[in-house]
Amino acid sequence: MSDALSTRYLEIQGVDQIFSTKKGDFQALKGINLAVAKGEFVALIGHSGCGKSTLLNLMAGLTRPSAGSLICANREISGPGPERAVVFQNHSLLPWLTCFENIYLGVERVFGQSALVDGKTRENKPQLKERTDQALALVGLSHAAQKRPGEISGGMKQRVGIARALAMEPQVLLLDEPFGALDALTRAKLQDELLAIVAKTSSTVVMVTHDVDEAVLLSDKIVMMTNGPAATIGEVLSVKLPRPRSRVALADDARYLQYRKAVIDFLYTRQAHVEKT
């Protein structure tokens, strides 16, 4: 793999996003340029409505940009696909399928059909089931395999959502405020689990969050966005904390506090006023 590809694995070039509304055009994003290296963990942070999720949806290919281009592994992103797995804010599990079946649906699509995604070889049913079981074990939910989403807690649902995404062995993992709806303790637990999983799989991750601690704890790079409309990237902060990271040890680490302060300064001093549209 060339060096250019590994440092600019996922690249966003001059992206604008304009939505047509009844009141006329609304420019959500303006002139976004960003490069994500392979294996890098990037957090997108900003105030509500600044277009973080809009940007993530563009990376997922769920929406197309009004201008500019998005490139992943040297290929233009032309639509959604399992190579860029998304963990949705509200987990989006199918309520009529068990946890196992929810994950299997994705696994079957990626590994059960020959050469459809990146020339991965076609696997048989036991192999697909094995993959699904492994994904469930990874998030510690083997015991809940045969339960329906309605029968498990919010934290467990979110873990199934993460397992579904990871089981597809995506090139990029896109997380849209994955822990936003959870209580603080569950959130901390899942953040630790995510850290461990990402370390194990060395995934490339882009995560939308509005939690400063979460951003500093998890990421290599924090992308801070200005307030909308016409939001853009205000500042990019490299977080050079050694891994593995421990939230307890970092709690009074001077560098950690410094990074934290830098993000808070940006969010609450320089971007404090949410402009009215």
Add this chain to the structure above:
Amino acid sequence: MFLALLKEGLAKTVPPVLGLALLVGIWSLVAMGSTNNFPTPIETARQAIDVFSNPFYSNGPNDQGVGWNVLSSLKRVAMGFGLAALVGIPLGFVIGRFEFLSRMFNPLISLLRPVSPLAWLPIGLLVFKGANPAAIWTIFICSIWPMVINTAVGVQRVPQDYMNVARVLNLSEWKIITKILFPAVLPYMLTGVRLAVGTAWLVIVAAEMLTGGVGIGFWVWDEWNNLNVKNIIIAIFVIGIVGLLLEMALIKLATAFTYEEVKS
């Protein structure tokens, strides 16, 4: 403990029993005050025992047991309703899935839906040249609308989250239909089915009064011609109970297929 159970049991049984008692009371009063031989509840009950002791006799086409009459009506409902489901549910799916078809069919549905079912009967008689197919046609045309409309609404209301999952996983159209659309639409569809069966059961009585033959509606009309009011009242109860059983069975079916929605 025992007393609490007893209390709960009473709280559950007393109101419905009182309701029935009220109905029988009013009926008795009407029967007593009536000058034209309106039967009392007791006379009717005796007659009912008589009628139900031999529900499946057959003395030619115009004199058959109540069981045969109910079964013939149910058969017509099943055929008309089945055809309506066969046409209505797929039609609802495509109307829900494609904006163009929705715009094309919505004015037609709005125009035809409020038409009284019996207005369709002459058309059926004209086209099919027979009483039985005409009755089935009437059931078909009046039970199709709830299924088309509810299925279409169900398809339009499939949460965008589920469709996004389908897009990210890049599922085939077949998988989208079987794993996402169909289960998501099923509760709406079953609501449509329930409304349709209810309507069909309402309509069959009226249709059979006009077309004749064997059937519970015809039986009511026949007993009116015989001035046998007791049997008419029995028929009313039978129609009510059969309708109730159909409704209950379909509600049971619907709850088995309803799942917790995603909370956003």
